[in-house]
Structures are given as C-alpha cells and as structure tokens.
C-alpha cells in the first residue's frame with residue numbers, strides 16, 4: 001500500500017451536505033471499483049479515515065464523495081479544502097469490489113454509501129457490460145440525492161441501467177427506507193447484490209434480502 005499526493009482540481013457541491021473532491025494524483029493509483037483509500041490528516045496526531053473511491057478506474061481523476069458529519073473531524077477538514085490544496089492518500093484497500101458476472105446486478109445504497117457504486121456502475125457501463133443493472137438509492141429528501149443528474153443521464157444513455165430513488169423524509173415517487181423496497185426485485189433472485197451505507201441500514205437490508213431468497217450479497221459498512 002502506497003502513499004500518494006492528490007492535488008484538488010475541482011470541488012462539487014452535490015447536496016447541501018455532500019461534496020465531491022476531484023484530484024490529480026502525483027502517480028497512478030491502481031484500484032478496483034469499490035475499493036477505498038485512507039485520507040491521512042497530519043496534526044498533533046496522524047488521523048486516518050477511510051473513503052470509498054467514487055470515480056471509476058478508467059477515469060482520469062480520483063474522486064472522493066464526502067458527507068459532512070455533525071462534530072466530525074475528517075469530514076469537516078475535507079469540506080474546508082479548496083481547489084489547489086493537496087491531500088495525502090493511502091491505499092487502495094478493501095475487498096468490496098465489483099466481480100465480473102453474467103448475473104443481474106443490484107446496488108443498494110443510503111446516503112454517502114453511494115460512493116463505491118458510482119465507481120462500480122460507471123466502470124460496468126463504460127466497459128460495455130450488458131448485465132441488467134439496478135440502483136436503489138435512499139436519501140432523506142430530493143435535495144439529498146447525490147449525483148442526481150448523473151443517474152438521470154446514465155439511465156437515458158444505457159437501456160440496461162435502472163434507478164429507483166426513495167425518500168425517507170419527504171413524499172416522492174418512492175417513499176420509505178431502502179430495506180422496505182426489496183420485494184420490487186423479487187424476480188431477480190439470481191442477482192449479485194451490493195449494499196453500502198451507515199447505521200442499521202446495511203443489516204436491515206441484508207435481513208430483507210435473505211428473507212426474499214437472495215444468496216449473492218456483498219456488503220460494506222461505513223460505521
């Protein structure tokens with residue numbers, strides 16, 4: 001595992017609480033879609049925090065998508081960075097990676113848990129994978145949908161890609177937590193299902209998937 005320097009070339013406000021930092025790396029960082037890196041923050045003590053890589057391995061820049069956490073040290077630090085600043089990055093790490101398969105693919109995320117799926121989905125679609133790909137994404141309100149425009153554009157461009165956004169604190173086309181929406185995939189029991197998020201979401205989604213009869217379940221927990 002190597003240390004890298006990433007110069008921030010662009011910062012995007014994805015939602016009121018989430019920013020994407022786009023970085024030009026000082027050397028090539030080879031990773032698999034779904035892996036994460038440590039951001040190393042130097043202070044009185046060295047602070048390391050894991051962040052999923054949100055860009056695809058075939059993208060030119062490395063992107064991290066960071067949600068602001070109340071009272072959080074690293075997320076505050078990252079939200080205060082500016083274009084031109086550099087970050088120390090260590091990695092890549094993690095076994096939560098996209099596996100080549102003929103099966104349908106289902107990605108289930110809540111909040112910033114979308115980050116590794118942006119990498120996986122972009123990689124699969126840009127590489128010409130023909131699997132049916134479903135994204136079930138849960139956020140609080142419409143304003144919290146991370147990469148909203150990108151999901152819309154990808155859905156238009158790739159007939160095998162389908163997105164369902166469900167809102168937990170606002171009425172929308174779909175309302176409720178992701179774990180209550182599993183039965184909409186009951187015809188896809190042979191799918192490889194990837195789940196990522198924080199809190200109870202991952203466990204409750206796994207329970208719902210197992211109850212529904214899914215066998216190929218891969219998870220990443222942010223807490």
Ligand SMILES: Cc1cc2nc3c(=O)[nH]c(=O)nc-3n(C[C@H](O)[C@H](O)[C@H](O)COP(=O)(O)OP(=O)(O)OC[C@H]3O[C@@H](n4cnc5c(N)ncnc54)[C@H](O)[C@@H]3O)c2cc1C
Nearest residue numbers: 050051052065066067069071072073074075112115198222
């Ligand atoms: C493998 C992995 C990948 C990750 N990838 C991402 C990513 O792509 N984007 C991203 O935004 N985060 C990601 N995280 C979470 C991230 O590593 C940090 O935990 C998060 O940014 C909070 O760090 P902090 O230093 O700001 O908060 P801390 O200073 O560590 O914590 C401050 C307070 O916030 C609480 N807290 C910590 N984390 C959370 C949370 N996630 N939600 C709510 N409360 C919390 C703590 O209990 C504490 O009370 C990932 C975590 C893991 C394990």
